[in-house]
Amino acid sequence: MDSHDVQADLKHVLYTKEQIQQRIAELAAQIDKDYEGRELLIVGVLKGAVMVMADLARALHSHVSMDWMAVSSYGSGTQSSGVVRILKDLDTDLMGKDVLIVEDIIDSGLTLSWLKTNLESRGTASVEICTAFRKPDAAKVELDVKYVGYDLPNEFVVGYGLDYAEKYRNLEFVGTLAPHVYE
Ligand code: IMP
Ligand code: MG
Numbered sequence: 159m160d161s162h163d164v165q166a167d168l169k170h171v172l173y174t175k176e177q178i179q180q181r182i183a184e185l186a187a188q189i190d191k192d193y194e195g196r197e198l199l200i201v202g203v204l205k206g207a208v209m210v211m212a213d214l215a216r217a218l219h220s221h222v223s224m225d226w227m228a229v230s231s232y233g234s235g236t237q238s239s240g241v242v243r244i245l246k247d248l249d250t251d252l253m254g255k256d257v258l259i260v261e262d263i264i265d266s267g268l269t270l271s272w273l274k275t276n277l278e279s280r281g282t283a284s285v286e287i288c289t290a291f292r293k294p295d296a297a298k299v300e301l302d303v304k305y306v307g308y309d310l311p312n313e314f315v316v317g318y319g320l321d322y323a324e325k326y327r328n329l330e331f332v333g334t335l336a337p338h339v340y341e
Contacts, residue, residue, distance in 0.1 A: 159326075159328050159329050159330065160175075160329075160330055160331070161329075161331060161333070163329075164326070164329065166336070167326075167335055167336055167338075167339050168333055168334075168335065168336060169333065169334040169335055169336045169337075170333055170334050171331050171332075171333040172308075172310060172315060172331075172332050172333050172334065173308055173318075173331060173332045174331050175330040175331050177308075178213075178290070178307070178308075178318060178331070178332065179213065181290075181307045181308060182210065182213045182214055182217055182290070182307065183217050185214065185217075185288060185305045185307060186214055186217035186218045186219075187217075188305065189214075189218060189220075189258065189288070189305065190218055190219050190220050192304075193220065193256060193258075194220070196256050197221075197223070197255070197256065198220065198222045198223070198256050198257075198258055199222065199223045199224075199225060199250060199252075199255050199256065199257050199258070200214070200215065200222050200223070200224050200225075200257075200258045200260050200288075201224075201225050201226070201227055201248065201257055201258070201259050201260065201277070202224065202225075202226050202227075202260045203226075203227055203228070203229060203259065203260065203261050203262070203269075203273070204226050204227065204228040204245075204246065205228070205319070205321075205327065206261070206262030206263065206319040206320055206321070206327070207260050207261050207262050207290075207319060208319055208327075209262070209290075209318050209319040209327075210260055210261075210262055210288075210289075210290040210307075210318070210319060211224065211260050214260060214288065223250065225248045225249055225250045226246065226248070227244065227246060227247060227248055227273070228244070228245040228246035229242050229243060229244055229245060229269060229272075229273060230242070230243045230245055231268065231269040242268070242269055242272040242273070244276075251280075252277060252280040252281060252282045253280065253281040253282075254281065254282070254283050255282050255283060256282070256283050256284045257277055257282050257284065257285045257286070258285075258286050258287070258288055258305075259273060259274065259277065259285065259286070259287045259288070260288050260289075261287065261288070261289040261290070262289070262290055262291065262318070262319040262320050263289060263290065263291040263292065263293070263310075263315070263320055264287075264289045264291070264292045264293070264297075264301065264303060265293050265296045266296055266297065266298040266299070267296075267297050267298060267299045267300075267301040268298060268299060270287055270289075270301055270303075271299045271301050274287060274301070286304040286305070287301070287302070287303045287304060287305070288303075288304065288305035288306075289303055289305070289306055289307065290307040290308070290318065290319070291306075291307055291308055291309075291310050291315070291320075291332065292306050292307075292308075292309050292310065293309070293310050293311070293312050293313075294309050295311070295312040296312045310332075313334050314334070314335070315332050315333065315334055316329065316332070316333065316334075316335055317329030317330070317331050317332040317333055318330065318331065318332045320332065322335060322339065322340075
């Protein structure tokens with residue numbers, strides 16, 4: 159979907175399809191360089207990271223393995239519950255692996271902080287984080303994020319994998335919603 163398809167629900171477009179693709183390509187080039195000669199496993203966090211995983215993986219020039227996890231930290235509202243539960247675990251044994259967690263967005267950082275510690279406890283060689291978006295002003299924990307696409311203002315955003323009540327994930331851009339959508 160593009161901005162015309164959701165015009166009535168939209169407040170602002172924050173990052174266009176082109177801007178997102180450009181930044182993902184830059185991150186992929188950096189990841190290719192940083193992991194040269196190593197075997198990388200990229201782990202996508204369902205469901206939000208589907209778009210960034212698909213674009214990042216295809217922008218890489220190196221072989222990678224791909225696996226998926228589903229965790230829950232949000233209901234259908236817009237506030238982090240702080241409670242993380244594994245809904246779907248990895249199929250891969252992480253012993254000795256270089257792992258890159260791929261996320262759509264880091265808000266409070268609670269989900270990723272928990273997930274990074276969880277994966278590290280499985281005997282990984284390394285665990286780093288790549289996120290398409292981050293809200294620096296919303297951080298509640300200190301989290302070392304190696305690859306960040308774009309920083310966002312502390313507002314609820316949708317698109318490019320990010321949903322509001324399971325809608326808007328298939329927007330090709332990231333934007334904010336008009337107030338009437340939440341009411
Ligand atoms: P955190 O634990 O607060 O960092 O929340 C991370 C998760 O919350 C993300 O992976 C998203 O699924 C969801 N989330 C956080 N902010 C937004 C937003 O602005 N729009 C949609 N989903 C969000
Ligand atoms: Mg997510």
